[in-house]
Amino acid sequence: DTGVSQDPRHKITKRGQNVTFRCDPISEHNRLYWYRQTLGQGPEFLTYFQNEAQLEKSRLLSDRFSAERPKGSFSTLEIQRTEQGDSAMYLCASSPDREEAFFGQGTRLTVV
Amino acid sequence: GDSVTQMEGPVTLSEEAFLTINCTYTATGYPSLFWYVQYPGEGLQLLLKATKADDKGSNKGFEATYRKETTSFHLEKGSVQVSDSAVYFCALSEAGNTPLVFGKGTRLSVIA
Numbered sequence: 001d002t003g004v005s006q007d008p009r010h011k012i013t014k015r016g017q018n019v020t021f022r023c024d025p026i027s028e029h030n031r032l033y034w035y036r037q038t039l040g041q042g043p044e045f046l047t048y049f050q051n052e053a054q055l056e057k058s059r060l061l062s063d064r065f066s067a068e069r070p071k072g073s074f075s076t077l078e079i080q081r082t083e084q085g086d087s088a089m090y091l092c093a094s095s096p097d098r099e100e101a102f103f104g105q106g107t108r109l110t111v112v
Numbered sequence: 113g114d115s116v117t118q119m120e121g122p123v124t125l126s127e128e129a130f131l132t133i134n135c136t137y138t139a140t141g142y143p144s145l146f147w148y149v150q151y152p153g154e155g156l157q158l159l160l161k162a163t164k165a166d167d168k169g170s171n172k173g174f175e176a177t178y179r180k181e182t183t184s185f186h187l188e189k190g191s192v193q194v195s196d197s198a199v200y201f202c203a204l205s206e207a208g209n210t211p212l213v214f215g216k217g218t219r220l221s222v223i224a
Contacts, residue, residue, distance in 0.1 A: 004155070033211055042116075042201050042214030043156070056211065091156070100146065101212060103156040 004104035006092050012110045013082055020078045021107045025094030032075050033101060034067055035091040036060065043091055049075060082111045114139045118202045118215035125192055125222050133187040133218045135176075135202035143204040145169075145178055145185040146212065150199045159187075159200070192222045 005024040013019050025032050030051055035043035046065070047057045051072035061067075064082075069075040079086055089108050093101035119134040137143065147159040147169070160169030165180035174189045185202060202215040 035212075040216065042203070042216050043212070045211040045213070048211055093156075100158045100161060102158070103148075105155040 004092055004094050004102055006090075006104040006107050008107055009105065010108045010110075012112060015084060015111055016081055018078065018080045019082060019109065020076055021090055021092075021109075023075045023077070023092030023094075023104060025074070025092070026102055028096070029094035029102070030072075030097050031095045031101075032069055033093040033095075034075070034077050035093065037089040037091055037106070038087075046077075079109075082109075084111050087111045114143065114204060114206065114213045116202050116204055116213055116215035118200075118218055120216070121199075121219040123218060123220045125220070127194055127222055127224050128191045129222075131187070131189040131192045131196075131220070133200055133202075133220070135185045135187065135215060137183050137185065137202075137204050139183075139204055139206060141206050143206050145176070146203040146205070147174070147176055147185070147187050148201040148203060148214075150201065150217075152198070156201065192220070194222045194224055196220060197222045 007022045033048040034046040037043045045058050046061050047067050049069040064080045067077045089106040091106045093103045095101045115138045117136050144163045146161045148156045149159045150156050160171040162169040162178035168177045176185050176187045199217045199219045201217045203212045
């Protein structure tokens, strides 16, 4: 297993466009998390899944953001009508229950 | 809500110097505490953790002790190397079962 994989690594989009990111967790990890990290800040929690169920969403996750984890395997994070303030690194992490999280390398989004 | 405060960087040290990065936390319950490290161009990696008061986490020469009385989890290393140059994040998770809450990170640069 090569760890948590995120695709794409970089995305440049025009304001108002929709973007979708993919995360492939470590096999058999039940939990999958999405975080957002801006320059000079620590990662901020967005949402997480236990298998296919989305259990918690941060108030940071506006209605333009949606995440899915069909079949409890990979996950997608979609941002609709992107804004410049959405520019950030989007991190995905997975973990077995009650254990530490393993992070992917992230998707860097730039909205121009 | 829960929060983590860590010393601001950047921290610049000469090789073989002693390192301390301060971290304090606020939590309603009894959190697990973590240090994550992010090397240039790589994803976040767990460095060490402690799950209850007075536990000491250690890895790669780094140590941190869970101090409930001072709500602290300071990271220390006796002799840093150039390869330790990275950004270090302190984080907590309530009962090790909730999404991680991160500090803002401390950038360490070690010069030969």
